[in-house]
Amino acid sequence: MSTSAVLAAVKSRLPVRTVEIEERSPSRVYVYVAPEGIVQASRFMFEQCHARLATVSGIDMRSGVELLYHWFCTDDHQFITIKTKVKKPFPKIDSIATFLPAANWIEREIYDLLGVVFTGHPDPRRLILADGWPEGVRPLAREYEGFKE
């Protein structure tokens, strides 16, 4: 498998310690980092690699919430997904919307649906859930059991 320019850059210059880099196919790479490094890693992807943030997926894994930042690198036709995990019951991570407006809505959505708090988010209001939705009820969390009046 030939290494693309962006992957080479990630391997040699990513400013945070990577736990693991998994190359599943030439176009799909998963990079595991610690939650503390997410802002630096995202900045590196956006500013140095000129990648586009497709979106962020949040997945409730019981012990914590896994967050996947899907970066698409147009020139290298490659998805680099940065994976990290924040611990429950109070999942918390630094916001990347501070420098990247594209992350603004998705971070608000993940807070609504999974309860992850994005520290430093410029506009942490509710986005998806209705105004009357009870605080603390997270529809995509494992323990969610349907809406009770």
Added chain:
Amino acid sequence: MKKTIVPLGPFHPLLEEAEYFKLYVEGETVVDADLRIGYMHRGIEKLSQTKTFDQVAFLVERICGICSTSHPIAYVLAMEDLAGISVPERASYIRTIIAELERLHSHLLWVGLAGHFIGYDTVFMWAWKYREPVLDIFELISGNRNHYAMMKIGGVRRDIKDEDVPKIVSMLDTVATAGELFTGAVMDDPVIHARTKGVGVLTKEDAIAYATVGPTVRGSGIPHDIRRDEPYASYGMVDWKVITYEGGDVFAKAAVRLLEIFESVKIIRQCLDQMRPGPIETEVRAIPRGEGVGHAEAPRGEVFHYVRSDGSSCPVRHKIRAPSYVNIPSFKATCIGESIADAALITAAVDPCYCCTERMAVIDRRSQDVLLPGQELVRMSREKTQRIKAGLGQETPIDKLARTLQKRNV
């Protein structure tokens, strides 16, 4: 000057689904904007976890009635990435044809709506007239004008019959001929220039910062197109080019869409030509544990799907990101400093995906009194066009073409 809030939405004729744009205006100028979504949140990601992998393709088709095949394509691509499935060649060609037919009808729909909105009902009528034959072809191929249910993991559900090919080709001829007349008239029309050039400019920097996709980013001169960036289906096997337009204004976005109609016609023609008889699906026995990412270029931009499987028959997590989700926030960057008569047109320029009843009003910020009844923004926009037309003092290319066609009874 007194600041006034103009709520645009949550329900509005231009917005196919509920969305709330709160515009802060001073006089006629928009000084700030705030957006709110979630009025029609249907919980499809959650619902997907209760469906089998096969059923999810039908579910995601119902996310949008206009780009209804893009979501299934992105989903099956994600599943094929997850399970390592390869698709027969004929199925890839059929996927491409369906996706491009969809782009044709979606772009024509948008051109029509935009025309209506600026007060050019001729444009509206024409565009929708030529959108009909495209929908007829969909009915011919799939039995449905919308929601074609063509995609499945490992291939497609229906073949394109050889006897249908001449009908598709003749439809393409009709649309291409009409499209040329039409594009020429729209691109040269001084009134359309006056209404759209330099209006709602999305700079390259903003386009990148907001991670916009589709005609919205290509109208800012950035050649991002998933069909070229990661050729799925058979886009790598046909000759076509990514349409970009400099300027980032409403005109540039319209031009990208108009010119893309011809590229779509070109792609479909080549696919029909190159397609050989063969199987249309690979048998899929089970979906293993794992995760997959799929994305496709919908008419409005990139559709993104992420699926994770734990080896059972349903996804454990299915993340979906539609193109308008990243395009709409860029409104904040494009509308500030513009006149309120242009605000709705700028919103429409990103072709936000929405459904329609209408409720809007101008509210005095201090007293919260409703000052103006609904439909006001559409009226203001249409009146502005009339004023420009009157000031021009001569017949516009569109009116001229309309008159000629009317005479020839086309």
